[in-house]
Amino acid sequence: MRDEERSVGRKKLVRKAEPPSKRGIAWPRWTGFRNKTVWDFLQLLIVPLMLAALGFWFTTQQDARQQQIENQRAEAERELAAQRAQDEALQAYLDQMGSLLLEKDLRNSEEDSEVRTLARARTVTVIQRLDSDRNANVIAFLNEAGLIGQGESSIRLLTEADLRGAQLQSIDLQEADLRYADLREADLRGANLCGTFSLVLADLRNARLWDADLEGALLQDANLGDPP
Numbered sequence: 001m002r003d004e005e006r007s008v009g010r011k012k013l014v015r016k017a018e019p020p021s022k023r024g025i026a027w028p029r030w031t032g033f034r035n036k037t038v039w040d041f042l043q044l045l046i047v048p049l050m051l052a053a054l055g056f057w058f059t060t061q062q063d064a065r066q067q068q069i070e071n072q073r074a075e076a077e078r079e080l081a082a083q084r085a086q087d088e089a090l091q092a093y094l095d096q097m098g099s100l101l102l103e104k105d106l107r108n109s110e111e112d113s114e115v116r117t118l119a120r121a122r123t124v125t126v127i128q129r130l131d132s133d134r135n136a137n138v139i140a141f142l143n144e145a146g147l148i149g150q151g152e153s154s155i156r157l158l159t160e161a162d163l164r165g166a167q168l169q170s171i172d173l174q175e176a177d178l179r180y181a182d183l184r185e186a187d188l189r190g191a192n193l194c195g196t197f198s199l200v201l202a203d204l205r206n207a208r209l210w211d212a213d214l215e216g217a218l219l220q221d222a223n224l225g226d227p228p
Helices: 002-017 038-102 114-129 132-144
Strands: none
Touching (some): 038 114, 038 132, 114 132
């Protein structure tokens, strides 16, 4: 009898000596979780948590890629709309100038006449609005129509014109009369201004003149800004 009591006592001591981390949680039998440790439950939760994290990351990446695609599409649409607007502005200007030439006799108009003032205003406005590629078409049209040249027969629509910030890169302006013109911050990189009197008294402060051909150009009293 004593041997049995001693055996039971040893079992109780062994049971009490078990570390707490390995002892099961005292769940009711009906739950089906008897003899389950904390680590057992953590193992059950790790896989669902990892799957949830991976799902969240994948969704986030998909959303970011979709947003990038949408931004690129929106940017392309804005660029297309801007190009279309420039094409329409150029075509409208050419139509208006054609009307002034054919119907309002622009070439034979007086210096201060309404038709010439209108032609100058429309020309300056469209040049300030358009990019260099389309401005090349404007300048070519004006040259052919005799509306900006330096000869006495030309109307010289760009003399004293406000062309601040105009995009005039790589454009042939050799025949243009730009005396007194306001060309501040205009982009004249690579423009042909060779051998002309066109820049007399012009305001060229902060104008970009890199690679512009100024050979023989007369810059008498032109404002080039303060020296560095």
